[in-house]
Amino acid sequence: MSVPTVIIHRDADVLAKAVAARLITRLVDDQAAKGSASLVLTGGTVGIATLAEISASPARDAVDWRNLDIWWGDERFLPSGDSERNETGARKALLDNVDVDPARVHVMRGPDSGMTAEESAEAYAEELRRASRPEDHGPAPSFDVLMLGMGPDGHVASLFPGMPALYDTRPAVAVHGSPKPPPTRITLSLPVIQGAREVWVIAAGEEKSAAVRLALSESGTMQVPAAGARGRQRTLFLLDRAAASKIPASLGRISSP
Numbered sequence: 001m002s003v004p005t006v007i008i009h010r011d012a013d014v015l016a017k018a019v020a021a022r023l024i025t026r027l028v029d030d031q032a033a034k035g036s037a038s039l040v041l042t043g044g045t046v047g048i049a050t051l052a053e054i055s056a057s058p059a060r061d062a063v064d065w066r067n068l069d070i071w072w073g074d075e076r077f078l079p080s081g082d083s084e085r086n087e088t089g090a091r092k093a094l095l096d097n098v099d100v101d102p103a104r105v106h107v108m109r110g111p112d113s114g115m116t117a118e119e120s121a122e123a124y125a126e127e128l129r130r131a132s133r134p135e136d137h138g139p140a141p142s143f144d145v146l147m148l149g150m151g152p153d154g155h156v157a158s159l160f161p162g163m164p165a166l167y168d169t170r171p172a173v174a175v176h177g178s179p180k181p182p183p184t185r186i187t188l189s190l191p192v193i194q195g196a197r198e199v200w201v202i203a204a205g206e207e208k209s210a211a212v213r214l215a216l217s218e219s220g221t222m223q224v225p226a227a228g229a230r231g232r233q234r235t236l237f238l239l240d241r242a243a244a245s246k247i248p249a250s251l252g253r254i255s256s257p
């Protein structure tokens with residue numbers, strides 16, 4: 001697993017713009033090298049703001065949107081179209097505005113599919129298994145970029161401190177009793193997150209600063225799930241100044257004005 005690099009931007013607005021620019025470049029590079037790319041989206045404030053910035057950027061047309069596989073790190077188990085679903089936010093902010101291939105947009109299904117949360121998680125796990133190739137060495141693709149928001153409690157995706165999903169090794173699992181509403185969710189498991197080539201943890205705001213510090217320390221993932229958010233080749237903590245305010249200088253922070 002890679003050692004995190006910390007990059008700090010002035011505020012949440014600059015952070016979202018900078019992550020959008022970084023992501024466009026990353027996808028263009030991956031598509032130039034391999035013909036296609038894979039991306040895992042996050043919900044949450046900065047995650048959706050980043051997608052809106054991509055949508056607003058003229059450079060978005062440099063991405064071959066039809067040759068991109070889009071997955072989610074987690075989903076709130078709510079019906080299609082519910083405004084609280086991460087999918088709904090992503091579609092509104094970006095996916096409705098670019099020419100994605102619907103067959104390559106891998107949605108975590110909600111209760112309107114007729115499935116229970118467990119069945120939906122297993123269906124997603126099966127979709128991940130089918131998409132995995134021998135070179136991925138696991139039951140899910142080694143995503144090019146996996147983006148994660150982070151809660152003030154240190155949760156990433158829907159992996160909350162102390163919850164059994166953190167021990168689960170299936171590719172996708174159901175979560176019940178989430179401390180953040182809604183209580184029922186679907187999430188990628190930690191091994192799948194750690195199988196991604198690049199993991200980008202994106203956080204803004206002073207209320208995240210203590211969790212950011214712990215996520216960059218030797219904390220256990222049961223206490224601080226974000227401490228397990230590490231990519232195979234690269235891990236980035238992309239922060240605004242407020243979220244980075246408790247990081248020790250020894251962590252080698254790179255700051256922008």
Ligand SMILES: O=C1O[C@H](COP(=O)(O)O)[C@@H](O)[C@H](O)[C@H]1O
Nearest residue numbers: 042043044045046149150151157
């Ligand atoms: O519920 C969720 O929260 C986190 C973080 O959200 P934020 O609004 O505090 O940035 C998000 O990463 C996750 O995908 C989402 O389901």
